Amino acid sequence: MKRLLVTGxxxxxxxxxxxQLNDNYQLNLLGRKPSNLGCVYTHSIDSRSSYSDALSNVDVVVHCAARVHIMDDVASKPLNEFRAVNTLGTLNLAKQAAQTGVKRFIFLSSIKVNGESTSGKAPFTAGDNSAAEDPYGISKAEAEKQLLExxxxxxxxxxxxxxxxxxxxGVKANFASLMRLVYKGLPLPFRAIKSNKRSLVSVYNLVDLINVCIEHPKATNQIFLASDDNDLSTAEMVAxxxxxxxxxxxxxxxxxxxFKLAGKMLNKADVIDRLTGSLQLDITHTKNTLNWTPPYSVEHGFKLAAKKPS
Incomplete structure (x- = not known):
């Protein structure tokens, strides 16, 4: 049975x-919280830590840990903070993985590497050049480049x-907030935002794709975009x-x-574009290379996202 190291x-x-992986693989887990699903190794993702114990006899690393995107980042030098974890920390882990004989390193990156919007443009593809704009996307793009090298x-x-x-x-942030507002029955002003299209991915489809990438021979040295392959307008999402x-x-x-006028007046044009603009992914390369189709519907993911904590 293969042994995997999962971060995050x-x-x-x-x-x-x-x-999902626990039944089919032996698991090493890199982090700080207890778990009964594998062997936990307590390390931070940074440029200095040694991961020799966590990488022992590991065949595949699935690297999900990251300094995540923060809407209102208060760090004085946010790019340095993101690079410390997402770029330098990732490369430190990957170099040690290569040295210990790990066969495959799976990196959970972000579509922000491609850019922030496809409004008025073709959907993003895996072959696009990086057009990252914010510190989070830049740190992920730099990590990708160095990993491939x-x-x-x-x-x-x-x-x-x-x-x-x-x-x-368990989703949080803006998606959860919008779900709660809809649940409260508030009259939200989004019915006319129906000409934009947004690609989303349910965590269940993303996990299925990661699972496929662990074993699939054609996944080697590839970049894959992930989505539900069913893009929604803002109005359709709320409905x-x-x-x-x-x-x-x-x-x-x-x-x-x-909305656009309000965005200009309040200097929030970027916020309004996320609400009224498009961000679409073309996952043809993913589907054709891996013979993969997202197994779960958008409605399935929305139903589970709507579940209240027990």
Missing amino acids: YSGFVGKILVS LGKQTGMEIVIIRPPLVYGE LMAKVQCKKNLALPVPVWC
């Missing part, structure tokens, strides 16, 4: 991932997965949130130009 195992994606130098197989917004049971929570869709048809 206590996070949103990691929790579901290790629960490390793979060429050492022969360790590199697999990179770039997801967009990930949702499912589906209402449906899965058995609530009436009380969204109001406020014209899109009103």
Whole structure:
């Protein structure tokens, strides 16, 4: 039985991932929280730590841990903070993995490597040049580049997965906030935002893709975009949130130009673009290379995202 090292195992994606992997693999877990699903090794992801104990006899590393994107980052030098974990920490782990004979290193990156928006443009593809704009995306892009170079130098197989917004049971941040507002029956002003398209990926589809990438021979040294392959407008998203929570869709048809005007006046054009603009992923390369189709529907993921904590 293969042994895997999973980082970020206590996070949103990691929790579901290790629960799926536990029956088929021996698991080493890198982090700080207890778990009954594998051997836990307490280390930080940084440029100095030694991971020799956690990497012992490991065949594949699945690296999910990261300094995550923060909307209102208060760090004085945010790019340095992101690089410390997402770039330098990742490369430190990967170099030690190669030295100990790890066969494959799977890196959970971000669609922010491609950019922030596809409004007025074609969907992002795996072959696009990096157009990262914020510190988080830049740190991930730098890590990708250095990982692929490390793979060429050492022969360790590199697999990179770039997801967009990930949702499912336990999701937080803006997705959870919008879900709660819909549940409360508030008349939200989003019914007219129906010409944009956003790619999302349920955590269940993302975990399935990661699982495939652990073994698939054609995943070697590839970059894969991940999505549910069913893009939604903002209006469609709100309507589906209402449906899965058995609530009436009380969204109001406020014209899109009103949002854009407000964005200019309040200097929040980037926030408005995330609401009214498009961010689409073309996952043709992922599907064709791996013979993979997202197994779970968008509605399945929305239903689980709507579950209230027990």
